[in-house]
Amino acid sequence: DTDRMKHLFVIALSIALCGAVQAQNNERFYGSWDFTTETGAAGYESGVVKISEESVSFTFAGIPYEYPSEWVNYESDTLKFNMDVDGTLVDCWLAVKDAKHLKGYAVWDSGETVLNLTRKEVDE
Secondary structure, three states, X not given: OHHHHHHHHHHHHHXXXXXXXXXXXXXXXXXXXXXXXXXXXXXXXXXXXXXXXXXXXXXXXXXXXXXXEEEEEEEOOEEEEEEEEOOEEEEEEEEEEEOOEEEEEEEEOOEEEEEEEEEOOOOO
C-alpha cells in the first residue's frame, strides 16, 4: 500500500512538473514583437504583435486598431491562434526560432504569408 502511494505521488509530481515546463516554454512567446510579412496585403505588411498566456493581438502599421485573437492554443513549441481581420478569418502558427525571433504563417481563404517576428527591446 505504501509502494502504491509512492507510485501515485511520483506520477502526480511528474504531471505537475510537465505542466510547469510547458508553462515555462510558453513564456518564450510572451511579450511585444515587431513583425513583417513577406506577402501581406497593402497596409498589413508590418506592425506589432503582443503575446500573453491568453491572447495574441496584432496592430498593423498605419491602422489605429488592435486585432485580438479569437482563441490561443500552445502545442509544444508552437503557438496557434486565429483572429478576425476586417471580416476575414486568419489562422496563424508561430514557432520559436531563437530568443529574439519567431517565425510562422498566416493563412486565410484567399492566401497565406510568412510571418517574421523580432522581439522588441524593452526600454529601461
